[in-house]
Amino acid sequence: MTLVSPTVRPVAIASDRKPVLEIRNLSVDYGYDDNAVHALQDVSLTLHAGEVLGLAGESGSGKSTLAYAATRLLPPPGVITGGEVVFTSSRDGHGGDLLRMSDAELRAQRWRDTAIVFQGAMNSLNPVYTIGKQLIDGIAAHSPRGQKEAAKRRALELLDMVGIPKDRLSSYPHQLSGGMRQRVMIAMALALEPEVVIMDEPTTALDVVMQRQIVEQVMSLKNDLGFSVIFITHDVSLLLELADRIAIMYGGNIVEDASAREVYREPRHPYTAGLLHSFPPLHGPRRELRGIPGSPPDLMHLPTGCNFHPRCPFAFDACKTIEPALGPTRFEAEEPHRSVACLLHDPAVAPGPVPVELGVRPTETSPLIKESSTS
Amino acid sequence: MKFLLRRVGFYLFTAWAAITLNFFIPRMLPGDPVQSLINKYQGRLSTDAINSLRVLFGLNTHTTLWQDYLTYWSNLFHGDFGISFTYFPTPVADVIAQSLPWTLMLVGISTIIGFVLGTLAGVGLGWRRGTWMDGLLPVANFFSAIPYFWLGLIAIAIFGVAIPLFPASGGYDAGLIPSFSGDFIGSAIYHAALPALTIVVSSVAGWILSMRNMMVTVSSEDYVTVAQAKGLPERRVMFGYAARNAVLPSISGFALSLGFIVGGTLVTEMVFSYPGIGYVLFQAIGSKDYPLMQGVFLIITLSVLVANMAADFVYAFLDPRTRQEG
Numbered sequence: 223m224t225l226v227s228p229t230v231r232p233v234a235i236a237s238d239r240k241p242v243l244e245i246r247n248l249s250v251d252y253g254y255d256d257n258a259v260h261a262l263q264d265v266s267l268t269l270h271a272g273e274v275l276g277l278a279g280e281s282g283s284g285k286s287t288l289a290y291a292a293t294r295l296l297p298p299p300g301v302i303t304g305g306e307v308v309f310t311s312s313r314d315g316h317g318g319d320l321l322r323m324s325d326a327e328l329r330a331q332r333w334r335d336t337a338i339v340f341q342g343a344m345n346s347l348n349p350v351y352t353i354g355k356q357l358i359d360g361i362a363a364h365s366p367r368g369q370k371e372a373a374k375r376r377a378l379e380l381l382d383m384v385g386i387p388k389d390r391l392s393s394y395p396h397q398l399s400g401g402m403r404q405r406v407m408i409a410m411a412l413a414l415e416p417e418v419v420i421m422d423e424p425t426t427a428l429d430v431v432m433q434r435q436i437v438e439q440v441m442s443l444k445n446d447l448g449f450s451v452i453f454i455t456h457d458v459s460l461l462l463e464l465a466d467r468i469a470i471m472y473g474g475n476i477v478e479d480a481s482a483r484e485v486y487r488e489p490r491h492p493y494t495a496g497l498l499h500s501f502p503p504l505h506g507p508r509r510e511l512r513g514i515p516g517s518p519p520d521l522m523h524l525p526t527g528c529n530f531h532p533r534c535p536f537a538f539d540a541c542k543t544i545e546p547a548l549g550p551t552r553f554e555a556e557e558p559h560r561s562v563a564c565l566l567h568d569p570a571v572a573p574g575p576v577p578v579e580l581g582v583r584p585t586e587t588s589p590l591i592k593e594s595s596t597s
Numbered sequence: 598m599k600f601l602l603r604r605v606g607f608y609l610f611t612a613w614a615a616i617t618l619n620f621f622i623p624r625m626l627p628g629d630p631v632q633s634l635i636n637k638y639q640g641r642l643s644t645d646a647i648n649s650l651r652v653l654f655g656l657n658t659h660t661t662l663w664q665d666y667l668t669y670w671s672n673l674f675h676g677d678f679g680i681s682f683t684y685f686p687t688p689v690a691d692v693i694a695q696s697l698p699w700t701l702m703l704v705g706i707s708t709i710i711g712f713v714l715g716t717l718a719g720v721g722l723g724w725r726r727g728t729w730m731d732g733l734l735p736v737a738n739f740f741s742a743i744p745y746f747w748l749g750l751i752a753i754a755i756f757g758v759a760i761p762l763f764p765a766s767g768g769y770d771a772g773l774i775p776s777f778s779g780d781f782i783g784s785a786i787y788h789a790a791l792p793a794l795t796i797v798v799s800s801v802a803g804w805i806l807s808m809r810n811m812m813v814t815v816s817s818e819d820y821v822t823v824a825q826a827k828g829l830p831e832r833r834v835m836f837g838y839a840a841r842n843a844v845l846p847s848i849s850g851f852a853l854s855l856g857f858i859v860g861g862t863l864v865t866e867m868v869f870s871y872p873g874i875g876y877v878l879f880q881a882i883g884s885k886d887y888p889l890m891q892g893v894f895l896i897i898t899l900s901v902l903v904a905n906m907a908a909d910f911v912y913a914f915l916d917p918r919t920r921q922e923g
Contacts, residue, residue: 295822298727325831332828345819348838350916359837360827394917410827 239270240312242450243292243336243418248305250284250291259521261287261300262474266548269418271312274444274451276465276482278458278497280518283471285454286341289420293336294320294328309335311417334364337411339404341423346407347395353406354391357381361413380409384439401432408440412447419444420452425460437464458497462486470494473519473529476548480560488582490551490562492534495579528565536580540571552576553583600913600920608906615898620669623887629656633885634682653680678895679888683880689892692877697859697896699768700873702785704858704865707793708800712851715804719847720840722805723812734806741802745795749868752795763791766870792869800854804847811843818842845916852908856901 245267251258262284269275277285290296292307302321309317309331323331340346348356357377358370365373378388384405395403404424411419421440425433441464444451453465461468461482468485470478470493478491489495496514503509516533519525525532531541548563552575566572566580575581631650635642642650660668672678678689718737722730740748757765769775770784815821816839824838859874866875874893881889913920 293826295826297817297822329828329830332826334828338823338826340819340823346823348820348824348842349918350841351837359829359833363827363829363833396918407823410823 239273240310241268242271242310242312243269243452244306244308244310245288245292246306246308248288248291248307249303250287250296251301251303253299254301257522258301260474260524261521262291264305265474265476267469267476267479269450269452271417272448272450273467274441274453274465276461276468277452277454277471278456278461278468279471280456282518282521284474285456285471286422287474288471289338289422289452289454292320293332293338293420295338309418311335313417330364333360333411333416334414335416336418336420337414337416338420338422339407339411339424341426347403349395352392352394353398357391357406357410357413360410364414376413380413381406383412383443384409400428401436404428404432404436405439408436408443412443412449415447416449418450418452420454422454423456424453426455433460459501470497473524474521475529475563477530477563478561479548480557480562484557484560490560490567490576490580491564492536492566492580493530496533528563536566536577538565538573540565544571552581556583601910604906604909608902612899612902615902616670616673616895617666619891619895619898620666623891624662624665626887631656633887634685637682637884678892681881681886681889683884683886683889689888692889693874693892693896696872696874696877699871700859700862700866700875703789703793703871703873704796704862705855707796708854708858710793711797711800712804712847712854714797715801716808716844716847718801719805719808720812720835720843723809723816723843724835724839726809726813726816734809737802737805740798741800743799745799746864746868748799749792749795749865752791753868756791764788765791768872788871792865792871796865804850807850808840808843808847811846812839815839815843841915845912848912848915849908852904852911855907856904858904859897859900 245265248262248265249260250262252261253259265284265288267275267277267288277288279285287296287300291300291302294302296302305321307320309320311317317335318327320328320331320336347353354374354377357380358373361373361376362370374391377391381388381391386402386405386409390398390402395406398406404427408424424440425436428436437460440451453461455461458468462485463482465482468478468480468482469476470485470491472493478485478489478494480488480490485494486498489498493514496512499509499512500514502511514533519529519532525542527540527542527544528534528537528546531537534541544565546563546565546568548561549567551557551560551562552567552569552572564580566576631647634650635647676690678693681687681689681692684692718733722733753765756762764770764787768785768788769781770788773781773784775781821834821838824834829837862873863875863879865871866873867879870876874896877889878893880886881893
């Protein structure tokens with residue numbers, strides 16, 4: 223008698239899912255002159271309906287910049303220098319390029335289609351307004367005039383949904399704990415039933431117990447309401463657990479884009495492999511934590527060629543001159559949906575076969591990360 | 598409610614301390630009012646007159662300080678501040694009652710105009726920082742950097758003398774009798790225009806600068822970004838989220854400046870010979886008119902306290918974090 227383990231998530235196959243948010247060749251600079259920092263370079267990423275897409279990377283890798291640029295909330299001196307961000311509703315097909323919308327169209331689209339939960343639960347709420355007022359004004363801005371009563375009912379419903387007593391509607395933010403504030407933010411983000419919710423390190427300022435509660439709540443709400451999530455964090459272990467797909471960012475580029483299970487078991491990029499060796503596994507034999515030598519790149523002085531080559535244990539000569547593009551892996555035939563930006567996967571320049579750490583065949587079990595087979 | 602009572606109690610105590618100091622300090626000064634009247638008339642007072650003055654000022658009876666203190670309080674409650682030497686024999690209360698409205702109207706209104714204009718301009722400049730509008734800042738700073746008496750004199754020289762658009766001095770046309778007639782009010786407004794303008798010009802830059810800088814700080818707060826992300830109308834984000842929080846420090850500054858309306862206008866009223874309380878104080882100091890000085894100082898102290906109390910309550914109303922509960 224064999225039972226399929228219920229924890230195994232089906233691998234998301236890109237082709238049978240409808241894209242809701244397509245980021246194409248997005249480039250962002252900080253600064254206006256020749257000394258501008260290129261924070262994002264030609265980043266492309268697609269979020270599908272109902273998917274949880276994790277965005278991971280070290281500080282300064284461009285994760286948050288990507289989220290702010292894709293919603294046109296980038297504070298000055300950030301400038302979007304190119305690309306497009308296309309939203310397509312999976313419900314009625316409306317949408318368009320957010321970067322080319324007029325201000326009025328953009329305001330109408332915001333919150334209704336894409337909502338954001340920011341890091342810093344402490345500062346996301348206006349300290350001088352009650353949380354009720356802040357929930358209601360967002361709803362009222364997107365509904366016809368004179369619907370105050372309906373907006374208030376909706377606000378009460380939302381508080382109930384995230385497990386906050388209804389009498390808290392007239393509380394001020396400073397009267398709530400950090401966890402409650404972040405729940406209020408989540409309730410606020412879901413007020414208009416958006417199709418895309420971007421979460422920028424939503425649990426960073428909270429303790430681990432609260433983190434767990436908030437993440438579980440978001441996931442169960444996602445299952446009930448069916449929105450898609452872009453979850454930005456530096457906590458790869460958290461993403462491995464909750465994301466369907468993970469995009470790894472390094473120095474303003476996406477270096478690997480694969481399903482969560484693939485990232486964990488079969489990393490293809492040396493940086494991804496390094497990240498996985500930066501935290502201990504909960505199961506399996508003890509292994510040495512290696513971390514990644516060196517420090518994140520200075521965006522003012524990016525290295526030539528591949529951004530990661532000064533820290534890469536597998537770097538070879540071509541890495542210093544050729545900039546790798548996000549493309550198929552060496553095992554394209556077996557895993558056509560995966561992509562990686564590494565010259566080791568480019569047969570034209572790679573000096574030999576893919577190193578064993580990065581070349582675990584799909585379906586094989588990693589020799590490094592053996593799963594404990596307790597049952 | 599408990600918060601309000603506690604604040605009121607605190608201000609009552611401060612007022613008591615101020616009034617008590619106001620009683621003791623002049624009594625520690627050497628000399629007495631009769632002596633100063635003798636000086637004023639350069640000894641041309643007969644002994645009888647001096648004796649009757651002593652009786653009039655109550656200097657013939659020998660009371661203790663404590664009794665004086667109690668009398669002082671009972672007089673205060675009856676609105677009796679004594680008799681002015683300068684305007685002898687007009688009671689101090691009458692002198693103050695005549696001059697206070699002029700100061701309150703002129704300086705009060707121009708301080709409020711300066712605050713409102715400066716704060717609104719600061720909101721706009723802070724919201725659209727980095728545009729051509731930043732060029733207005735040095736201009737406003739230039740005017741606030743000019744010493745006030747100089748600005749007033751230049752204004753009189755240009756708009757009162759060279760191009761006589763406005764009267765150069767006084768509070769109303771000398772030919773009119775103070776009353777609530779249209780002529781008189783028109784004349785009063787006409788005479789107040791130039792001093793009011795100079796007060797607004799010299800104070801507006803400070804409000805612009807502090808508001809603009811707070812706007813820049815607050816605009817980068819997460820809740821402003823959240824408000825933008827919620828798709829709220831821009832005016833709502835600008836006023837309801839950014840300016841609403843940025844104005845809080847300016848409110849306390851404004852309350853302090855309201856407190857100094859009564860006392861801080863000496864220069865304006867001297868330059869423009871304006872019949873306000875600052876001018877009266879100036880004359881009282883010049884002629885060692887202690888009862889008048891004491892009365893003016895008391896009014897100044899009380900107005901600072903009242904303004905502070907108002908600021909406390911407005912602040913508690915505007916910022917829920919300062920309300921103490923329980």
